[in-house]
Amino acid sequence: MTKPRIREELTLGLSVPSRRTVLHWAAAAAVARPARGLAASPGAPIRFGLTPVFLNNDLDLLARLQAYLSRSTGQEVTLVQRRTYEEITSLLLSGQLTAAWICGYPFIAAAAELSLVAVPVWRGMPLYQSYIIVDADRAATRLDDLHEDVHAFSDPNSNSGYLVTRAALAELQRRPDEFFRRSFFTYGHRNVVRAVAAGLAQSGSVDGYVWEVLSEIEPELTQRTRILRRSEWLGFPPIACLRRLNGAPETSALRQALLAMNQDAVGADVLKQLRLDGFLEAAPSLFDGIAAKIAQVRSFG
Amino acid sequence: MRSWARRMLRTINPFRWPLAWRVPLLVVLLMLSVSVVITDRVLTRLADSQTRHLAQLSDAYLDGLSSGILPHVVREDVWEIYDALDRARQRYQGLDIAWTVVSDSQGRVLASSHPREFPLQSHLSDRIKLGDSADPKPAMTEALGRAHLRRDLTYQGRTLGVVHAEVRIEGLIRERWEVLRTLVMTNALLTLTLAAIGYVAVLRMMRPVRVLSAHLRSGAEGRMSSIRESELGPPNSEFGQLFRSYNTLLGSVSERERLLAKLAEEERLAALGRLAAGMAHDINNPLGGLLNAVATLKRHGEKPAARETSIRLLETGLRGIRDIVRSSLATYRRRDDQLPLTCGDLDDLQLLLQPEIKRKRLSLQWDNRIDRPLAVPAGAVRDAALNLLLNGCAASPIAGTLTFDAYATKAGLVLEVGDEGPGMPEVVLRYVNEQDDGQAPLSEREGLGLWMVKRLSRESGGCLSARRKSSGGTAVQLVVPEAATAPQSVQQPREERRHVA
Numbered sequence: 001m002t003k004p005r006i007r008e009e010l011t012l013g014l015s016v017p018s019r020r021t022v023l024h025w026a027a028a029a030a031v032a033r034p035a036r037g038l039a040a041s042p043g044a045p046i047r048f049g050l051t052p053v054f055l056n057n058d059l060d061l062l063a064r065l066q067a068y069l070s071r072s073t074g075q076e077v078t079l080v081q082r083r084t085y086e087e088i089t090s091l092l093l094s095g096q097l098t099a100a101w102i103c104g105y106p107f108i109a110a111a112a113e114l115s116l117v118a119v120p121v122w123r124g125m126p127l128y129q130s131y132i133i134v135d136a137d138r139a140a141t142r143l144d145d146l147h148e149d150v151h152a153f154s155d156p157n158s159n160s161g162y163l164v165t166r167a168a169l170a171e172l173q174r175r176p177d178e179f180f181r182r183s184f185f186t187y188g189h190r191n192v193v194r195a196v197a198a199g200l201a202q203s204g205s206v207d208g209y210v211w212e213v214l215s216e217i218e219p220e221l222t223q224r225t226r227i228l229r230r231s232e233w234l235g236f237p238p239i240a241c242l243r244r245l246n247g248a249p250e251t252s253a254l255r256q257a258l259l260a261m262n263q264d265a266v267g268a269d270v271l272k273q274l275r276l277d278g279f280l281e282a283a284p285s286l287f288d289g290i291a292a293k294i295a296q297v298r299s300f301g
Numbered sequence: 302m303r304s305w306a307r308r309m310l311r312t313i314n315p316f317r318w319p320l321a322w323r324v325p326l327l328v329v330l331l332m333l334s335v336s337v338v339i340t341d342r343v344l345t346r347l348a349d350s351q352t353r354h355l356a357q358l359s360d361a362y363l364d365g366l367s368s369g370i371l372p373h374v375v376r377e378d379v380w381e382i383y384d385a386l387d388r389a390r391q392r393y394q395g396l397d398i399a400w401t402v403v404s405d406s407q408g409r410v411l412a413s414s415h416p417r418e419f420p421l422q423s424h425l426s427d428r429i430k431l432g433d434s435a436d437p438k439p440a441m442t443e444a445l446g447r448a449h450l451r452r453d454l455t456y457q458g459r460t461l462g463v464v465h466a467e468v469r470i471e472g473l474i475r476e477r478w479e480v481l482r483t484l485v486m487t488n489a490l491l492t493l494t495l496a497a498i499g500y501v502a503v504l505r506m507m508r509p510v511r512v513l514s515a516h517l518r519s520g521a522e523g524r525m526s527s528i529r530e531s532e533l534g535p536p537n538s539e540f541g542q543l544f545r546s547y548n549t550l551l552g553s554v555s556e557r558e559r560l561l562a563k564l565a566e567e568e569r570l571a572a573l574g575r576l577a578a579g580m581a582h583d584i585n586n587p588l589g590g591l592l593n594a595v596a597t598l599k600r601h602g603e604k605p606a607a608r609e610t611s612i613r614l615l616e617t618g619l620r621g622i623r624d625i626v627r628s629s630l631a632t633y634r635r636r637d638d639q640l641p642l643t644c645g646d647l648d649d650l651q652l653l654l655q656p657e658i659k660r661k662r663l664s665l666q667w668d669n670r671i672d673r674p675l676a677v678p679a680g681a682v683r684d685a686a687l688n689l690l691l692n693g694c695a696a697s698p699i700a701g702t703l704t705f706d707a708y709a710t711k712a713g714l715v716l717e718v719g720d721e722g723p724g725m726p727e728v729v730l731r732y733v734n735e736q737d738d739g740q741a742p743l744s745e746r747e748g749l750g751l752w753m754v755k756r757l758s759r760e761s762g763g764c765l766s767a768r769r770k771s772s773g774g775t776a777v778q779l780v781v782p783e784a785a786t787a788p789q790s791v792q793q794p795r796e797e798r799r800h801v802a
């Protein structure tokens with residue numbers, strides 16, 4: 001039986017974060033280094049990248065965030081959105097972004113090139129979980145029950161939307177391509193919830209933070225799904241920058257703006273809409289759990 | 302039962318209905334025919350228009366969808382295909398899309414707007430009947446209220462997949478039913494209105510005909526009357542001219558009736574004269590014998606034998622005179638009496654005929670078999686019988702035979718007079734056998750007598766008929782039904798007889 005092309009890409013993608021993708025990102029960083037990147041040009045606007053981990057479908061929220069950051073940093077801030085984590089990570093590593101809100105998985109994968117700017121605080125902690133969700137009426141209780149499912153992943157470079165489930169299957173000595181009948185990527189955590197709620201997928205891997213926020217703002221969507229499995233608490237997707245730009249003024253200005261966000265009315269409103277408490281500085285060790293999962297997956301092969 | 306069925310058939314036969322019903326019925330039938338044709342055309346055009354409109358919307362939907370999902374179909378990107386279908390469903394509000402499925406070239410589901418009904422990788426042919434790719438039009442299944450759409454997804458000359466969609470068309474079908482209902486109601490209202498107008502118009506147009514018909518019917522029943530001035534209408538109108546012509550005709554007929562009655566009276570008087578002459582002759586004959594008997598009594602009254610013989614002669618002679626007088630009285634008393642007819646009422650007529658019988662040396666075969674009093678107008682029947690007998694005498698050759706036959710049936714009286722004459726002329730025969738009075742052949746002498754008999758027959762509710770006998774001559778028959786009322790006492794004629802005795 002011929003596997004669909006997307007599955008081949010998916011299979012390749014499983015090893016990419018550790019080899020090809022990281023090499024690609026490293027190459028992008030090397031290319032960017034001589035020119036220091038567009039984001040580091042004097043007088044250039046701050047280019048802030050957003051990944052689908054963020055609720056990027058609310059244009060009003062984006063406008064308010066941009067307005068707050070511009071006012072707070074005293075510089076023009078441009079929000080850069082791309083469809084996949086890989087695109088944003090590549091832009092960040094190639095120096096085309098001042099900083100980006102990325103996932104912990106690519107942060108660990110490119111840890112040699114990246115530094116933490118700030119980490120969001122959700123429900124008092126800079127931590128979140130990965131959920132495996134199923135149809136609300138489904139009787140499954142364990143991961144094993146999802147055998148031969150059509151499974152929806154969020155992004156091949158997402159921790160909660162791919163890596164955690166991949167690691168859980170590795171614990172069972174299984175790989176997604178042979179455990180699931182079919183899997184596909186939706187490139188958005190909300191899309192994973194939509195796919196499971198509509199019955200397109202029988203199960204899905206989703207960011208626990210996104211699912212919880214959606215259960216408040218779109219309960220009719222999440223009510224059609226049920227959480228089958230919660231992961232352990234892992235480092236919340238951070239704001240990262242190129243390590244060499246960590247001390248740059250625009251990076252510092254951006255960091256200060258993020259850290260002081262909960263003290264500003266507009267910033268607090270943005271945080272309220274994001275259901276976040278604020279931002280804090282954290283050590284990379286916050287993401288050791290993710291690093292362990294990467295290692296676990298790599299060891300399984 | 303058969304007569305009931307025939308009556309029913311006559312009742313439901315539209316050709317026997319009044320004109321005021323038939324015209325509206327014709328209007329209704331015409332309007333129904335027109336309505337059926339118009340409704341069919343309108344619904345056909347509406348269906349064509351809806352199909353064309355649906356095809357245009359479907360093309361727009363499938364065109365936009367195909368171009369949007371083709372790159373994803375090439376990559377078999379399940380989520381992007383689903384996302385495109387989901388967004389398109391909300392975007393194309395003009396189409397009420399039930400579901401959309403994208404399959405690969407083998408018919409396996411790549412994605413659908415309703416994944417629970419069409420799971421990924423399931424075979425589409427197991428769930429729906431796949432349409433013909435050569436037919437770009439929507440396949441409408443009106444019974445289910447659905448239309449099936451299909452579009453092949455081709456890239457570089459290769460068919461990579463197919464888009465199937467089902468559209469709800471209940472709204473279109475409902476619209477057709479609403480149009481049909483509107484048409485039916487409008488046409489029904491129009492038909493009823495036109496039928497009512499037709500009914501009223503025909504009633505108005507037929508009013509003069511009804512007036513004329515009523516007068517003609519009254520005339521047939523013997524109560525002829527002219528149309529009133531107020532009903533004549535304008536003189537230059539069709540019915541105005543007709544009514545005036547009718548009144549003129551009626552005047553002529555009345556004048557003719559009057560003249561006929563006058564002629565009949567004159568003939569009656571003439572007959573009376575002849576009768577009086579005959580009576581005088583019949584009375585004169587015994588008078589000589591009576592006077593001789595009186596003279597004998599004067600001279601030989603003391604002789605018992607002579608006296609007895611004279612008295613017997615006197616009695617015989619006086620009896621003969623009494624019979625003649627009584628018969629005359631019975632004949633010329635009031636004809637409108639209601640006395641029943643007895644056998645003797647007709648036998649008396651032989652005395653009145655004697656002068657004619659003797660004059661033409663006729664042989665009279667008299668057969669009166671009436672065995673009970675009959676509730677028929679005796680005077681009118683006697684007059685009619687006398688006229689028929691006199692006509693028979695007139696028609697018979699010298700020394701011919703005249704027959705008279707009378708008998709009673711359950712229905713009434715039947716009497717027939719036959720002669721050996723040359724036979725009744727055809728025109729007279731036809732006149733006698735006609736049901737109505739018709740045109741009396743006044744040029745014939747017999748005609749006036751027959752006209753009188755016919756009038757008497759009509760007055761007594763009887764029926765007159767005539768036929769040519771195979772042996773020569775004519776037989777005229779008069780049938781008079783008995784009245785429903787019981788026959789009155791026959792005392793009156795007896796009293797008359799006492800008076801004349």
